[in-house]
Amino acid sequence: GAVVSQHPSRVICKSGTSVKIECRSLDFQATTMFWYRQFPKQSLMLMATSNEGSKATYEQGVEKDKFLINHASLTLSTLTVTSAHPEDSSFYICSAFTGDQYFGPGTRLLVL
């Protein structure tokens, strides 16, 4: 149990386009989901906390207009990277919180 999926697993896009990443809890409901970003050989940095039915809470230094988060249901949160630039290339990981945090497999974003 407690499986979290992410889609897509990897995406390549042109600079200036927007990319949407989905995070789903498959067999449980999660009122809270977290979005992390991981640079190569570095730790995970929390970007934002996504709460179902309310606005996301962003960590300091994370642009909320750049990284749009929508937690429309108890099993789905989406992260949209708007007007992506090469410096947004990274590994994005979500997690769903239900007592413990369960992580998705991650999405590799490459912006050309």
Added chain:
Amino acid sequence: GEDVEQSLFLSVREGDSSVINCTYTDSSSTYLYWYKQEPGAGLQLLTYIFSNMDMKQDQRLTVLLNKKDKHLSLRIADTQTGDSAIYFCAETDSWGKLQFGAGTQVVVTP
């Protein structure tokens, strides 16, 4: 600096024990976790320890917690090649937000 610190690299021979160390700063952490990340993959929860425990053993994994020194360690007995990965320790606050260390790259050699 980071609130959770780990050594960055550990090399161990197959069959030996691995010990990964971690220090943290938040004394109010309720749970402390160890996660495993294989290349290009998300995080897999390995084990966790409640803050009022000193030790937890789970098959080949032993977690030791020294709350006074805010030191956490993970021992992997009989290390196998499949144990090669990055290991993250993490502490959590009461809201469920995790603070990760930088990760320890474990390389298992034959």
